[in-house]
Amino acid sequence: GAVVSQHPSWVICKSGTSVKIECRSLDFQATTMFWYRQFPKQSLMLMATSNEGSKATYEQGVEKDKFLINHASLTLSTLTVTSAHPEDSSFYICSAADSVGYGYTFGSGTRLTVV
């Protein structure tokens, strides 16, 4: 089945630094990838949609300059949290859709802690 690899699984960084999270589709080409944020005991909230070779589409209220998304190939999308602050601490999850859009596979998530 489709596999999406997400790295790192957890990261601790100092306030003011930037952190990059990678999302790779291992056995299929992902024309579109999605980035979610999840707070404890809450459901996933869509942050942005990234399409290979074009700019990401951000959901209302999500700062595109803080959460930089790059989808340079059909198998890799990255989310960079710039100038991280403690309020950015959260669980970030990516998902990938195949070209048909029928299947959505989620990555294993990244726990970001900003100290």
Added chain:
Amino acid sequence: KNQVEQSPQSLIILEGKNCTLQCNYTVSPFSNLRWYKQDTGRGPVSLTIMTFSENTKSNGRYTATLDADTKQSSLHITASQLSDSASYICVVSPTDSWGKLQFGAGTQVVVTP
């Protein structure tokens, strides 16, 4: 208002017992409905996926049902195991908003020995 409502919010069951989780949705039209299992600190893992025309789908001890007329779905867990302790999330995919999945808040299941 959330278009996908799940109940109960949480439940505790004894190992070996069965349980049923509910999902009511208002998303219309929709192309498919999925149930995911999410372990703490992990990403969601797909259990079942049903198109709007399907009524039931099984995956091992997990059986999902769908009633498109009443806009209800259920997930039945048979002979629960300790490893079934997780959050179970109902996700509906709208037909007219590709990629904008509608997530339920999840049901937290705890299986005790």
